[in-house]
Amino acid sequence: MAKIGFIGLGTMGCPMAERLIKAGHELRITRVKDASRYLVDLGATACETPAEVTQGSEIVILIVPDTPDVDSVLFGDRGVASTLGSGAILVDMSSISPLATKEFASKINALGAQYVDAPVSGGETGAREGTLSIMVGGTRDAVASVRPVLEAMGKNITHVGDIGAGQTVKVANQIVVGLTIQAVSEAFLLAKKAGVDLQVARDAMLGGFAQSRILELHGQRMIDETFDPGFKIALHRKDLNIALTNAGQLNVALPNTAGVVQIMNAAIAQGEGQSDHSALFRVLGAISGSDSE
Structure with missing residues (x-):
């Protein structure tokens, strides 16, 4: 040992x-x-x-x-x-x-x-x-x-x-996680606004090509409105900003990553920086003028 x-x-x-x-x-x-x-x-x-x-x-x-x-x-x-x-x-x-x-x-x-x-x-x-x-x-x-x-x-x-490759792959991982959380949030917000039961919608999507660990776990967090971290929005934004900095050094375009950072900026402005990153669902609801609760 x-x-x-x-x-x-x-x-x-x-x-x-x-x-x-x-x-x-x-x-x-x-x-x-x-x-x-x-x-x-x-x-x-x-x-x-x-x-x-x-x-x-x-x-x-x-x-x-x-x-x-x-x-x-x-x-x-x-x-x-x-x-x-x-x-x-x-x-x-x-x-x-x-x-x-x-x-x-x-x-x-x-x-x-x-x-x-x-x-x-x-x-x-x-x-x-x-x-x-x-x-x-x-x-x-x-x-x-x-x-x-x-x-x-x-x-x-x-x-x-x-050395450094682990951090590079982690940044790449955080891009996938961030974009997927936003995708699930947008899908749920649309379904809820249309009057669909989110639990039913989640279960249906888990049986199809949209299935993911994030839809499974964070989708349930969104439904239950349980946003204790987890992983804080402020920390996830930090990771994505690292991705954007590296992308600038490598002349790589990451437009969707930049978009998620803007949503996270809005989240922090709304006092959600210490909430779990699944709280992007609530933030998008506020931006859309729709109460997520």
């Missing part, structure tokens, strides 16, 4: 850390709050700083909200880089810029450590059940070394290429 430093005890991080503890790994964690204190009861060691978490850890895992957060945790005051041992492996499971990932990796490699980017998809449910899809970038040896740890958290673990 591995000695793991784990940083990022949010909606995704807590259940992921819990699964690692229950798999027998030795965890050091930081920024423990009321919602994550149960991890200490399960056997994790609470530390004051990222530097303390990293000290003596063979593998350090991060899952924090955005690129500047990773930068701060790694290279800020009492950050990971100050105590990361030669031969250790840094696994960033956040969803951040692929370009920044390559820069971070270069700095970590200079310390004699290895870097793996391994963003995840599957939401809180996947984190809790250990069924996350994990898109992994890094050297073959580094990925092989951390695979047993990743297997405690995910079901579909794919080595997609070199």
Whole structure:
């Protein structure tokens, strides 16, 4: 079993850390709050700083909200880089810029450590059940070394290429998820406005070519109006903005992605930024002048 430093005890991080503890790994964690204190009861060691978490850890895992957060945790005051041992492996499971990932990796490699980017998809449910899809970038040896740890958290673990490739595939994943949520939202809004029972409509579409995991799970969220995250609209917008930035660098047109970002901008303006991304249904209803409730 591995000695793991784990940083990022949010909606995704807590259940992921819990699964690692229950798999027998030795965890050091930081920024423990009321919602994550149960991890200490399960056997994790609470530390004051990222530097303390990293000290003596063979593998350090991060899952924090955005690129500047990773930068701060790694290279800020009492950050990971100050105590990361030669031969250790840094696994960033956040969803951040692929370009920044390559820069971070270069700095970590200079310390004699290895870097793996391994963003995840599957939401809180996947984190809790250990069924996350994990898109992994890094050297073959580094990925092989951390695979047993990743297997405690995910079901579909794919080595997609070199450093930064994991983040690129995650961005692509978020495009598909965002556009599909908007598609389901628009379909439901049309059906509801026409007087069709949404539960019946959902069940009918699940039996046809429109079937998807998003229609199944988020479609039910829309019907039940249960928009507690999940995955927050504000975070999904961050991921899609990364996609648009990368697209600009590569001269790639992503018009529908840009459209979903505009709907998410409207959502945040309406106070829905902390709601689950399935709340786009409610936002589109408000834009259309129709109450989704």
